[in-house]
Amino acid sequence: MIKILYFARLKESLKFSSEDFQLTENIVTVADLMAHLSARGDAWGALFAGKTNTRAAINHALVENSAVIKAGDEVAFFPPVTGG
Amino acid sequence: MIKILYFARLKESLKFSSEDFQLTENIVTVADLMAHLSARGDAWGALFAGKTNTRAAINHALVENSAVIKAGDEVAFFPPVTGG
Amino acid sequence: MTVRVQTADFDAGFELNQLRLLRPDTGAVVSFIGQVRDLNEGDNVSSLTLEHYPEMTEKALQDIIAKAKSNWNIFDALIIHRVGTLKPTEQIVLVAVTSAHRGEAFKACEFMMDYLKTEAPFWKKEKGVFGERWIEAKTTDDDAKLRWTAGNN
Amino acid sequence: MTVRVQTADFDAGFELNQLRLLRPDTGAVVSFIGQVRDLNEGDNVSSLTLEHYPEMTEKALQDIIAKAKSNWNIFDALIIHRVGTLKPTEQIVLVAVTSAHRGEAFKACEFMMDYLKTEAPFWKKEKGVFGERWIEAKTTDDDAKLRWTAGNN
Numbered sequence: 001m002i003k004i005l006y007f008a009r010l011k012e013s014l015k016f017s018s019e020d021f022q023l024t025e026n027i028v029t030v031a032d033l034m035a036h037l038s039a040r041g042d043a044w045g046a047l048f049a050g051k052t053n054t055r056a057a058i059n060h061a062l063v064e065n066s067a068v069i070k071a072g073d074e075v076a077f078f079p080p081v082t083g084g
Numbered sequence: 085m086i087k088i089l090y091f092a093r094l095k096e097s098l099k100f101s102s103e104d105f106q107l108t109e110n111i112v113t114v115a116d117l118m119a120h121l122s123a124r125g126d127a128w129g130a131l132f133a134g135k136t137n138t139r140a141a142i143n144h145a146l147v148e149n150s151a152v153i154k155a156g157d158e159v160a161f162f163p164p165v166t167g168g
Numbered sequence: 169m170t171v172r173v174q175t176a177d178f179d180a181g182f183e184l185n186q187l188r189l190l191r192p193d194t195g196a197v198v199s200f201i202g203q204v205r206d207l208n209e210g211d212n213v214s215s216l217t218l219e220h221y222p223e224m225t226e227k228a229l230q231d232i233i234a235k236a237k238s239n240w241n242i243f244d245a246l247i248i249h250r251v252g253t254l255k256p257t258e259q260i261v262l263v264a265v266t267s268a269h270r271g272e273a274f275k276a277c278e279f280m281m282d283y284l285k286t287e288a289p290f291w292k293k294e295k296g297v298f299g300e301r302w303i304e305a306k307t308t309d310d311d312a313k314l315r316w317t318a319g320n321n
Numbered sequence: 322m323t324v325r326v327q328t329a330d331f332d333a334g335f336e337l338n339q340l341r342l343l344r345p346d347t348g349a350v351v352s353f354i355g356q357v358r359d360l361n362e363g364d365n366v367s368s369l370t371l372e373h374y375p376e377m378t379e380k381a382l383q384d385i386i387a388k389a390k391s392n393w394n395i396f397d398a399l400i401i402h403r404v405g406t407l408k409p410t411e412q413i414v415l416v417a418v419t420s421a422h423r424g425e426a427f428k429a430c431e432f433m434m435d436y437l438k439t440e441a442p443f444w445k446k447e448k449g450v451f452g453e454r455w456i457e458a459k460t461t462d463d464d465a466k467l468r469w470t471a472g473n474n
Contacts, residue, residue: 081291179334203341
């Protein structure tokens with residue numbers, strides 16, 4: 001199991017902020033997870049597409065989409081940050 | 085007549101801070117005035133020599149040594165500035 | 169090396185005094201204060217709401233300070249970032265750096281802001297006559313960050 | 322566009338608040354505080370005395386602000402510089418700049434400090450176990466100023 005968190009525009013379009021998720025053999029990287037989630041359809045399809053250019057973090061550190069996910073990780077998806 | 089002011093290290097070595105000075109025909113630029121003052125000897129000789137690299141201002145604006153002096157000007161000599 | 173994420177306002181003058189007096193050989197304090205503008209993209213803004221990723225935010229800000237410390241000879245650094253809903257002219261962020269001489273402090277402070285803008289998990293949503301909208305990240309912020317790795321510092 | 326030369330200390334927090342609230346579209350405030358170090362060239366310093374050229378100083382500082390305004394899109398700027406005798410950790414100078422966005426404010430603030438260090442008529446003399454000595458101008462300060470005319474901004 002992993003935990004997935006959604007922030008900002010993503011959280012708003014999904015209407016929830018987190019879920020527990022069972023990793024499967026064919027989900028190895030962040031990119032794999034994004035493809036899997038997109039295939040859920042509806043709001044999910046748009047989640048990682050278009051101008052929003054979603055960023056990911058694993059265990060509170062920014063990662064590239066090629067980063068490997070392992071059981072127990074906390075994976076977060078969010079739009080490019082706009083603090084400061 | 086012009087007024088000449090001395091600041092910081094220069095004022096200290098001359099032991100005074102200003103003088104009224106009568107321009108002569110052969111003193112046209114700041115460099116001419118520096119040469120004239122240096123020729124007074126003693127502390128004056130050292131005033132514009134060596135590492136101190138004296139700066140000049142005319143009427144409260146920094147100038148190069150080629151700047152022309154005219155009657156009524158306030159000419160100031162001082163070391164490179166060290167504020168901030 | 170202090171990081172604070174808070175809803176409350178901060179007293180920049182107090183913080184700068186604390187920071188500069190930590191070491192008597194401090195010669196330079198450079199600081200940045202960001203505040204809510206009443207205008208964005210030509211529209212009047214009535215409020216700004218900052219969301220963040222609480223478990224990640226402090227670590228991300230500490231990492232930014234650590235990077236600045238490894239790049240420049242600075243004494244200390246402080247980041248205070250507010251979250252929640254703010255009105256125009258309210259303070260959002262304070263980034264401050266101390267060092268012996270000014271050059272290092274200026275570079276480290278701007279570096280920290282450029283990284284904060286691109287790596288710290290904060291998101292801004294603004295309200296106005298236009299309704300509500302998320303503020304889009306600027307490519308100029310990515311460019312600003314890339315300067316620091318292009319040997320141009 | 323405020324310039325003050327004074328013997329009294331200043332309240333940086335108060336000044337920054339005044340400055341940033343002048344315009345509600347201010348988004349960025351960058352400031353520099355310089356303070357007396359207890360150490361210079363490896364020697365302990367007990368006090369620092371700042372002499373200046375009173376009739377020229379304010380004009381020189383106003384000229385520096387005017388140059389910064391013509392180079393960058395800044396809203397306002399402030400320079401406060403102290404003169405007289407100061408102890409270690411006392412504040413010497415505050416330079417602050419406001420703008421819509423941070424890039425312009427950072428550049429303008431550092432520009433103003435680089436020009437202040439090379440064009441404003443202040444001279445420092447320090448006291449310590451070594452006696453008294455005038456502080457020598459640094460060629461690195463001349464270099465810092467020259468950057469701004471070399472197209473490297």
